[in-house]
Amino acid sequence: xxxxxxxxxxxxxxxxxxxxxxxxxxxxxxxxxxxxxxxxxxxxxxxxxxxxxxxxxxxxxxxxxxxxxxxxxxxxxxxxxxxxxxxxxxxxxxxxxxxxxxxxxxxxxxxxxxxxxxxxxxxxxxxxxxxxxxxxxxxxxxxxxxxxxxxxxxxxxxxxxxxxxxxxxxxxxxxxxxxxxxxxxxxxxxxxxxxxxxxxxxxxxxxxxxxxxxxxxxxxxxxxxxxxxxxxxxxxxxxxxxxxxxxxxxxxxxxxxxxxxxxxxxxxxxxxxxxx
Amino acid sequence: xxxxxxxxxxxxxxxxxxxxxxxxxxxxxxxxxxxxxxxxxxxxxxxxxxxxxxxxxxxxxxxxxxxxxxxxxxxxxxxxxxxxxxxxxxxxxxxxxxxxxxxxxxxxxxxxxxxxxxxxxxxxxxxxxxxxxxxxxxxxxxxxxxxxxxxxxxxxxxxxxxxxxxxxxxxxxxxxxxxxxxxxxxxxxxxxxxxxxxxxxxxxxxxxxxxxxxxxxxxxxxxxxxxxxxxxxxxxxxxxxxxxxxxxxxxxxx
Numbered sequence: 304x305x306x307x308x309x310x311x312x313x314x315x316x317x318x319x320x321x322x323x324x325x326x327x328x329x330x331x332x333x334x335x336x337x338x339x340x341x342x343x344x345x346x347x348x349x350x351x352x353x354x355x356x357x358x359x360x361x362x363x364x365x366x367x368x369x370x371x372x373x374x375x376x377x378x379x380x381x382x383x384x385x386x387x388x389x390x391x392x393x394x395x396x397x398x399x400x401x402x403x404x405x406x407x408x409x410x411x412x413x414x415x416x417x418x419x420x421x422x423x424x425x426x427x428x429x430x431x432x433x434x435x436x437x438x439x440x441x442x443x444x445x446x447x448x449x450x451x452x453x454x455x456x457x458x459x460x461x462x463x464x465x466x467x468x469x470x471x472x473x474x475x476x477x478x479x480x481x482x483x484x485x486x487x488x489x490x491x492x493x494x495x496x497x498x499x500x501x502x503x504x505x506x507x508x509x510x511x512x513x514x515x516x517x518x519x520x521x522x523x524x525x526x527x528x529x530x531x532x533x534x535x536x537x538x539x540x541x542x543x544x545x546x547x548x549x550x551x552x553x554x555x556x557x558x559x560x561x562x563x564x565x566x567x568x569x570x571x572x573x574x575x576x577x578x579x
Numbered sequence: 580x581x582x583x584x585x586x587x588x589x590x591x592x593x594x595x596x597x598x599x600x601x602x603x604x605x606x607x608x609x610x611x612x613x614x615x616x617x618x619x620x621x622x623x624x625x626x627x628x629x630x631x632x633x634x635x636x637x638x639x640x641x642x643x644x645x646x647x648x649x650x651x652x653x654x655x656x657x658x659x660x661x662x663x664x665x666x667x668x669x670x671x672x673x674x675x676x677x678x679x680x681x682x683x684x685x686x687x688x689x690x691x692x693x694x695x696x697x698x699x700x701x702x703x704x705x706x707x708x709x710x711x712x713x714x715x716x717x718x719x720x721x722x723x724x725x726x727x728x729x730x731x732x733x734x735x736x737x738x739x740x741x742x743x744x745x746x747x748x749x750x751x752x753x754x755x756x757x758x759x760x761x762x763x764x765x766x767x768x769x770x771x772x773x774x775x776x777x778x779x780x781x782x783x784x785x786x787x788x789x790x791x792x793x794x795x796x797x798x799x800x801x802x803x804x805x806x807x808x809x810x811x812x813x814x815x816x817x818x819x820x821x822x823x824x825x826x827x828x829x830x831x832x833x
Contacts, residue, residue: 353639354667360640361671378667400636401596402589421590424616428609429597 331384339384348385348392354378355393359405363417366492366515371413408493408514416493418518436477437484440469441494444485445516446529450543456500457508460485489513522547587619588633595644595659600736603655630657641665647739650695650765653779653807660740677718681709689733690749695765696730733764756780757794772796782807 331339340348358378362369379386394405403417447463448455461471469475471482478484486508489495493515500507523537526547530537538544591613595601601609607626614621614629630644637643641663647656661668672679684705688697706722738745742762745753756763758780766775774795776784782805785791791800 349639354665357640357665357667358670361667364671377670399584400589400592400633402586402593419593421586421593428594428612430599 351382351389352392356396368414368416368493446525449525454509454511460510522550584636585619587613587617600658606657645739649735650777656735658736658739696732698730699726699728758784767802769793771798778805
């Protein structure tokens, strides 16, 4: 907190050019990006990349997914025409320095999260705090959902939790408003999906794994967790084991990996092999 | 010396990021584990070099892994700190504007005080003042509820992160330790010439001297000399986020 830094925009003539580009299609072609890049000094672009890295780290602290619109408004600003290059480099930097991967979990609305790239360990050494308890609760819910065939009615989830003495209707000593935590916070953080079941009146809802859950853990890891608790071999659940093994083999990565060279920033979709 | 980041460095950084601050022996253990897991070159006395590699790569983001000392027990701590305040870093706070304001005012009281402490009564009064200006009644009551009786001072992490800011903003109002020349929030002070020392620094300097004298003016040093513990413990530190002390009179015997 030593000195205040003022972000420097591009010079007057460059600003005009870039502003004009703003009116064009959201994904400029690679050659357009190249031309815009050439007009800017490397230092200016580097600074934007650093700012974006900081922004992504700060925003990801709360585990709220980051929207492209916010990135453009708060960081990129006049550098829109080279957005795809900046975000590509930011993704690369996050990997190289922090071991974090920038993942686009919603290619349509351009929403990102950060996920650790490093191999998972048995014991992670991360700080244990109030959030750890919430993650424990979440793990139980994710396990339940997977074992029930990847989805479960809201009522079934509450029933299961009540048996563990976590009642959505009662204020919990550690979790507080349980219903709010599960249906709002976990959903906002993309750990869970909470969807209305069609053709139900009165409306009923069901839970599924969210995009972040799919990235931060895997079916196999959750199955192993369940197996450990029940002191059985994971293969005892043949359906789930087959499904988990298939996910592992396929790489399971249905979302865009920002740091792949040659990306034009969210334009293409496709399955990718997950690096381990 | 290699300046490339490895997965060992990255894991160290990720774990330190999640803790914020880490005691020296814990950091050393983490260093060893990270190197072991990722098969990176490891030398047990080269933690600072290891950290330097990370710091080189953190420079563009105005972040740094800094090494500091606890004013309490003289132990070494490592913390990930922010070096500059920008539009972006301002978005990082977990606290409301009013909570931050209260913290700033509390920090003021702590720094300007002779003892380096602010009592819970002081803080209640500050919250009260804010209540009349902008803090909602409900917010102020929340603060009062959470505040326990006792004296408050700045956590090691705060001192490490804000040292530059405090030194430049408070200038002559704050003391630097005569021995290690770092910022001293709490110190023993020479009654004659006014120089100050961290308690652990005084403990080390005056170790086993029957008649301690001020290193500056040579007058008899009137304070109780703190005993220094050998920080050999391999146990992880359990420093809580906010620190609370029972009211003390002057210096502490350890």
